[in-house]
Structure formats: C-alpha cells, structure tokens
Amino acid sequence: MTSQPRPGAVRAVSQTEFTLRVNGGEYPLRTDARVTLLDALRDRLGLTGTKKGCDQGTCGACTVHVDGKRILSCLTLAAQCDGREVTTIEGVGDESNLHPVQESFLKHDGFQCGYCTPGQIMSALALISEGRAGTPEEIREYMSGNICRCGAYQNIVAAIQEAAGHDAAL
Ligand code: FES
Ligand code: FES
Numbered sequence: 001m002t003s004q005p006r007p008g009a010v011r012a013v014s015q016t017e018f019t020l021r022v023n024g025g026e027y028p029l030r031t032d033a034r035v036t037l038l039d040a041l042r043d044r045l046g047l048t049g050t051k052k053g054c055d056q057g058t059c060g061a062c063t064v065h066v067d068g069k070r071i072l073s074c075l076t077l078a079a080q081c082d083g084r085e086v087t088t089i090e091g092v093g094d095e096s097n098l099h100p101v102q103e104s105f106l107k108h109d110g111f112q113c114g115y116c117t118p119g120q121i122m123s124a125l126a127l128i129s130e131g132r133a134g135t136p137e138e139i140r141e142y143m144s145g146n147i148c149r150c151g152a153y154q155n156i157v158a159a160i161q162e163a164a165g166h167d168a169a170l
Contacts, residue, residue, distance in 0.1 A: 018082035022047065023091030033079055037071075038062045040078035041088060049089040049118050053147070060146035063119040064088050070126040072145075089118035092125065101125055101163045110159035112150035120146050124160045133164035 016033040019026055020040060027045055038055070041047045041064070053061030055074045062073040065087040093099035101124050104110070111117040123146050127133045132142045139157045148156065 016079045018079045020081055020086060022086045023088060035078050036074055037076040037078045037081055038073035047088050047090050051115055051118055061116050061119040063122040070123055089121060104159040104163040108155045108159040110152055110156045112152050116148045120156055128164045133160050
C-alpha cells in the first residue's frame, strides 16, 4: 500500500551537490535540485549583475555564457552547469578595465535605466564571436531575444556594430 503524505505535511526537497565554475572561480554548492542558474548566481554567489526580468525565457536579461555559448540562466538548472565554465557580466570587465563592447555601449548611449544591459552585452559578445554582427539587420535579428523596455535599440545596434569593427550607424 502506498503511503500518502498527511495534509499539511512538509515534503522533503531533494538536495544536490555540484561545483559551479564562474568567471574563473570554483564554488561548491548544495542546493535544491530545482534551483536555476540565475538564482544560484544572484542569491548564492552574490553575482547580481545578471538580471531577473521575466524569469520565463522571454526577455534576455539573464543571459550568461556557458562554455562560451550564450544561454538564458532563468531556464537553466544550476546543477546542469556542474563543472562547466560560466561567464557573467562580472567576468567581462570592471570599472577600471572595461571591455571594448562595454566602452562602445557607453560611447553610443546603448542604455537608459541599464536593467537589460548586462544581458545585452553578454548577447553582443556572443554575436561578435559568432561573426553575426556584420550589418544592423543581422544584429537586430540575432539580438531579438534581448528586450529593452527603455527602447534603446538603435543605440544598442550602433554600439555592437562599432565594437564588431564596423562603422557605427546612428
Ligand atoms: S529573466 Fe531570463 S529570459 Fe527573462
Ligand atoms: S536600458 Fe532600460 S530596459 Fe534597456
């Protein structure tokens, strides 16, 4: 006979142990197996540069790289990244040593409130390394998963185009 949990009983949550490798550091973690990479980065490692927008895969604010490919960290379980190489915006540059893409976003005013910007930059880096930042049309297409509520799209495209080594079209 299968025993049913009593009404109101607290179910045991399955915990899992794994190691996140983020921006060159190693972080052993023990978490609920359902914890997303986004929540692990923000709540467990204090890496709040990666933003939570929709938390359901539609805005791109949570974009990070795993093994050099961009992914949505709100749709990825942290435990799936065991031993893989995670890069967040904190691993791209800092105030005293900005990455050229960050410089270009500053130069072209590629943001207003800045909430979407970490995700935009992580996607832009992927685009450039994949050779998909050749024209404004191409940039718009491959950046279409990154939503900007402030509507800074024109400047974002210009920033990416210049960072990719092309003339910035404003
Ligand atoms: S927070 Fe992940 S896509 Fe919006
Ligand atoms: S700069 Fe505000 S959402 Fe993009």
